[in-house]
Amino acid sequence: MKILVLHGPNLNLFGRRETAIYGLTTFADINRAIEEQARELGVEVEIFQSNHEGALLDKLHERIDDCDGCVINPGALTHYSIALHDCLKAVPFPTVEVHLSNVARREPFRHQSFVSPAAEGTIAGLGWRGYLLALRWLVESRQ
Ligand code: DQA
Numbered sequence: 001m002k003i004l005v006l007h008g009p010n011l012n013l014f015g016r017r018e019t020a021i022y023g024l025t026t027f028a029d030i031n032r033a034i035e036e037q038a039r040e041l042g043v044e045v046e047i048f049q050s051n052h053e054g055a056l057l058d059k060l061h062e063r064i065d066d067c068d069g070c071v072i073n074p075g076a077l078t079h080y081s082i083a084l085h086d087c088l089k090a091v092p093f094p095t096v097e098v099h100l101s102n103v104a105r106r107e108p109f110r111h112q113s114f115v116s117p118a119a120e121g122t123i124a125g126l127g128w129r130g131y132l133l134a135l136r137w138l139v140e141s142r143q
Contacts, residue, residue: 001042001068001139001142002043002045002066002067003038003043003044003068003069003070003071003135003139004048004060004063004069004070005031005034005045005047005048005070005071005072005131006048006056006059006060006070006072006073007048007049008049008051008072008074008077009051009052009075010051010075010076011027011049011075012027012049014026014030014128021100022100023128025127025128027049030128030131031047033128033131033132034071034132034135035047037132037135037136038135041136041139043139046063053077054083056074056077056087057083057087061087067091067093068142069093069094069138069142070088070094070095071096071135072095072098072115073097073098073099073131077115078097078113078114079109079114080114081115082114084114085114085118086118088115089118095115095118095120096121096123096134096138097115097116097119097121097123098122098123098124098130098134099122099123099124099130100126100128100130101125102125103124103125104124104125121137
């Protein structure tokens, strides 16, 4: 089983960005935890981060026939990217949306997600462990 983990704009700064909201766990630590969990679950993960919307779309297109599920934290693209919405609907595999923070408790502009309608489910507010829960769900729900 192959799972694509996508991180959107500014997420490479986790660990040093608004730490009161996102915590001190670094981006590298998060990715290590994802890779460790993938090993435990016996699945392959590809992790990709970009600050560019089109690069994330290109990665999804590239893996359209070679992926069993996607975990995505789209960052701010969540709140405005119709292109990402369309792309997640176009690919044949399921997606789980992840946010470290509880976006529903934050500014009103974060309450709208263009990704949620294209995702199987959303995990928000549980910090970096949300990625691990999403990965486990994708694997277990397909076994
Ligand atoms: C985020 C929430 C978004 O609103 C924000 O733009 C981010 C991070 C999160 O993980 O909580 O960049 O996706």
